[in-house]
Amino acid sequence: MNEIIWPEGYLPGLTENFASNEVIVAGLSAEQIWPLLSQAHLWPTYYANSANVRFHRHEGPDLQEGVRFYFETFGFPVEAQCNECVAPTPTEPGRIAWHGWAGEGDTRLDVHHAWLIEDLPHGRVRILTQETQKGKPAEELARAKPNPMINGHQDWLDGLVKAARTIKR
Template sequence: MHHIIWPEGYVPGFSDNFASNEMIVAGLSVADVWPQLDDTGAWPTYYSNASDIRFHDRTGPRLSAGARFRFTTFGFAVEAKVTEYVPPVDGQPARVAWHGWVEGDADARLDVHHAWLLEDLPGNRVRILTQETQNGASAKQLAATRPNPMINGHQEWLDGMIAAARR
C-alpha cells in the first residue's frame, strides 16, 4: 500500500501533533469516493466540522493544484493552499494535500499539513487514508487531549464521506 508524502517540518514524530485515520471499504472504488473529497461544496453535507468554505482565487468548489481556500474546522478559521493534487488514474493512488494555517502570535499560530490518499485494492475495495501533522501551541494542546479531537473528527469525516459515496 502507498503512503503519505510529507514535506520537511511536518514529518510525523517530529511535529507537535499527528492524527491518522484509515478505512478500507468493500463495494466502493476511488471513483466513488473522490468526488466527495474533491468537491469542497459537498464537505458540509456529510461532515459537520467543515463550514464557511471559500476560495481566494475564484477556482473552487473543486480542489486543484495550488488552489487557495479558507474553511472553519475544529473552531479554527483555517487558511489553506493545496500542495499536492493527483486525481484518480488507473493503477495509481489519488492524492490531495494542503498546507493550512491559523494566523496569530506564538501562542495562537497553528500550521498543519493535511493529506489524503485514496487507492483501489483487490476485491473491489477502496482504501482511504487521511493524516495530519500540526505545529504550534494549539497543536500541543490537541495532542494531549483525550479523547483525541483530531482522530475523532477525522473519523467523522471518513464515515460521512463513505456514506455519501454509497448514496
Template sequence: MNAIIWPEDFVPGFTENFASNEVIVAGLTAQAVWPLLATPELWPTYYANSANPRFYDGKGPELAQDIRFYFETFGFPVEARVTEYVAPTAGEAGRVAWHGWAGEENTPERLDVHHAWLVEDLPGGRVRILTQETQRGKPAEALAATTPNPMINGHQAWLEGLVAAARAR
C-alpha cells in the same frame, strides 16, 4: 499500499500533534469517493465539523494544485493552499494535501498543519481511504494533550461521512 508524502517540516514524530485515520471498504471505488473529497463545498453535507468553504481568485469548485481556499473546522478558521493534487486513475492512487494555517505568524495562537489524503483502489472491489495530519504550534500541543484526541475522532467522522455519502450516490 501507498503512503503519504510529507514535507520536511511536517514529518510525523517531529511535530506537536499527529492524527492518522484509515478505512478500507468493499463496494466503492476511488472514482466514487474522489469528487466528494475534491469538492470542499460538499464537505459540510457529510462532515458536520466542516463549514463555510470558499475559494480565492475565482477558483474552484474543486481543489487543484496550488489553489488557495478557506474553511472552518475544530473551531479554527483555516486558510489553506493545496500542495499536492493527483486525481485517482486506473492503477494510480488519488492524492490531495494542503498546508493549512490559522492565526497570525509568530504568535502563540498560530497553528500550521499539513493534511493529506490518499484514496486508492484495492483488489477485490475495495477502496482504501487514508487521511493523516501533522500540526505545529501551541494549539496543536493542546489538541495532542486532550484525551481522546479530537483530531482522531473528527477525522474518523469525516471518513465515515465520506463513505456514507459515496454509498448514497
C-alpha cells in the same frame, strides 16, 4: 499500499501533533470517493465539522494544486493552500493535501493535511487521511482525551463513505 508524501518540516513524529485515520471498505472505488473529497464545497454536506468553505480567486469546483481556500473546522478559521492534487487512476492512488494555518504568535497553528485514496483488490477502496500539526494549539490538541483530531477525522471518513454509498444507490 501507498503512503502520504510529507513536505519538509511536517514529518510525523517531529511535529507537536499527528493524527492518522484509515478505512478500507468494499463496494466503492477511488473514482466514486474522489469528487466528494476534491470538491471542498461538498465537505459540509457529509462532515458536520466543516463549514463556510470559500475559494480565493478560483472558479472551482475541484481543488487544484496552488489553489487558496478558507474553511472552518475544530473551532479554527483555516486559511489553506492545496499543495497536492492528483486524481486517482486505475494504477495510481488519488492524492490531495493542503497546508492550513490559523492564528498568530502563540495561537498560530500550522498543519499539513493529506489524503490518499486507492483501489485495492476484491472491489475495495482504501481511504487514508493523516495530519501533522505545529504550534501551541497543536500541543494542546495532542494532550486532549479523547483525541479530537482522531475522532473528528474518523467522522469525516465515515461521512465520506456514507455519502459515496448514498450517491451510488
